[in-house]
Amino acid sequence: MSRYDPSVIEPRWQEAWDKAGAFTARRDPAKPKYYVLEMFPYPSGRIHMGHVRNYTMGDVVARTKLAQGYSVLHPMGWDAFGMPAENAAMERGGHPKDWTYGNIADMKAQMKPLGLSIDWSRELATCDPEYYGQQQAMFIDMMEAGLVYRKAAVVNWDPVDMTVLANEQVIDGKGWRSGAVVERRELTQWFFKISDYSEELLSALDGLTHWPEKVRLMQANWIGKSRGLQFGFKTVGAPAGFDTLEVYTTRPDTLMGASFAAISADHPLARALEGDPKIAAFVAECRRGGTSAEEIETAEKIGYDTGIRVQHPLDPNWELPVWIANFILMDYGTGAIFGCPAHDQRDFDFATKYRLPIKAVFAADGAEDAALAEAYVPMKSERVRYVRGFAGAEVQTGDEAVATAIAHAETHGYGTGVTKFRLRDWGVSRQRYWGCPIPVIHCAGCGVVPEAKANLPIELPYDVSFDVPGNPLDRHPTWRDCTCPKCGAAARRETDTMDTFVDSSWYYARFTAPRATTPTVLEDADYWMNVDQYIGGIEHAILHLLYSRFFARAMHKTGHLPAKAIEPFNALFTQGMVTHEIYMTRDAQGRPVYHLPEDVTVFNVADRRIVVKGNVPPPVDMIDDVDAFIRALSDEGLLVEVIPSAKMSKSKKNVVDPNDIIAAYGADTARWFVMSDSPPERDVEWTASGAEAAFKHLNRVWTLCDRIGQMPADHQGEGDNDLARATAKAIDEVTKGIEGFAFNKAIASLYAFANTLAKANASTPVMKEAIRTLAKLMSPMTPHIAEDIWAYQGGIGLCAEAPWPKADPALLVDDTVTLPIQINGKRRAEISVPKDMPIPEVEKIALADEAVIRFLAGQPVKKIIVVPGRIINVVA
């Protein structure tokens, strides 16, 4: 064996895997199947370390499952529609399609050297007509199933560019290009009826036992089931047709603390009042700014008293003013509320600002009805004393009070208990070019008509220009013109395209039959679904996963997925980001200037870490005064400020190009490093020293393999039993680490095992068996070096296809255990006892221990707790 040279061995083994078709997924009824999927990338053009980490995790799982005898599906594709392609076309010219496919080719070329066990024959891009044509077919099926409808909804409108903006394109309430203040404007849009499934999407979360608890909780909160009271206020002085004002509240128990009613600026009543120029101006003011919840809820709370009054349902003589307020959302409840300032902080702020009364309804049990400095909002499960209650006991929990208040309203006929969800229907219309065209036709005679399936795919026209803001499909001369599939008359195509979340809501199903001329093939879907392990970023915890769960149900309803696939992801793992520290200096104006990691030099001088701009030789022998040295560097503008690690981003230049790392150390080193050190669900900080350490370790394993290879065949050693035990332990720990998504722990075990093996003095066959096992255990993480060691040490066939080792259970248990002894919870001694020793005997030995006697100093023992195999605690 020669020097460890990844640039030679890595391409060689990748070719060998290709030739053997090792990773081609095949339906094999004789084997259990395993479908592992990483969230597919957006083709930005460059892979980054986050991709490397994500795909390496999936690869570790896929390779382990393959070795464990599963028929594995591990595909890859491209989430290829979206705004960046159009932005690139606007900024640099060119066409979104060319830009996207060029990026896909570039990224694929960058991914290949990683040696991932991907079945590339199933590759797909969502911008392929082959893919989005099937999506259009499903859209039509969903229309027929009643899951699609149109309604008016608000968008961010840029009044200068005359175009709709994404939330991302609204910066501080202004359009990102024009700088104009954005308005909220209504547009007729396409919607999926995800709300039909609110209850089911919520209750089915309980069955997702292999999902992170936090993701399930976030989804549950997002769906937001609430029980409340809906009732109508009788109005006084309202325009015709507004005799009652319907409101919904989750706190009907606070009805006696009401001090005003408030409606959204988009409420029909507010619109009816727009004849009044003052109200029109106020409503226009409310519509300024973007549509995002963050912007609306952090905006200053403003209101306008309409002069209209409503009668309190429990006392017709008690009238409340009706305000229009900017923090009331038309999308939730009825778009109208009653305000109870004493028990809602937002209402409290509003009431304080506009000098409205603040009356407490309840107080902490035992507390006085004191004046409030802020809203008193205890947990609903807490017992409080009602000072202005009207139903139920004086002292009760909030939950009890809500229930009794609803019962009271229903008994007296002024309101109804209603269950509502926060989840809104999914608006899928986008006024953009680079997306899946909505396959619908507007006919003067027939109205809105779905396109005939025979005409699918409705392909995007290529001849478009991006020199004017807005959707090029709207101004395309011929694409819009078509004939009505129903009556044959001249008609116009829908020019809205679909939200890119639609594309990513079913790609996992398409991978089971990526070339089919129907969206799916049931036989394939039935074999491969569900995804056994889905891996991706925590940033997708809500939207992408919720939409996918809905879409799988819709696909089942329309006959494209079997019933078992309505929850498409059996297990979910959300991985952390790859971060890097940021290197910054300042220019003459004091503005920050960022530097790439490769453009700085890091010195470790004593316990100081000094970062210097440029590539300079070590200063240690040039200076003996570190502080003076730092001052000198600072004066010359060479001293670099180190900002703590953050997600890698181009703007901060804290990026490391995976291909540079592969060129310097090989893919195995990159893979090993991103899997080591940090637990996969947490962020991992990329450090140059960490990558180098990984490379050094692989070199050590390589030379160890060489040394074992050169051992005389008849060498005898006394360490056979110890090494066999260490090997069994490594198998056990690495297997558990991988299966439990604790790759960092699996790697720590592999370090320990390699160190043990390097020091072991065992017979040649035992040494060879151990190094082959090491190679096999390393192979999910570092597949290339593993193959080389495997081949060199006489492994049969490809390491990638060799079965996963099994640990001999007899070698995993130790005969004696070391038990620490605590006295009053502090560790004072330890004893070694046979593993199966009965508790009374352990107690006897513990109490007879010299150190225990010394620490007890004659105090009587009150209690002794023995946790078998773990610890002894003596309470004195």
Next chain:
RNA sequence: GCCCGCGUGGUGGAAUGGUAGACACAGGGGACUUAAAAUCCCUCGGCUGAAAGGCCAUGCCGGUUCAAAUCCGGCCGCGGGCACCA
């Protein structure tokens, strides 16, 4: 603003109610070398002590428990999401 996380040595982390700091990085000391690199060995939370040992220590404050990094309550700091970023 609302929802959800996270916080342990100089650093990444291990320990998921039972010996805090596995494994690794950085640092310190040594071997080899003319020298350096590479490699190998030792050491490595703080205070105290000649040593044995003792005391302190898991963001901060309080609680539950024989026992808390771990469970509960409050606070501080950081991160993710908020429906047209993907």
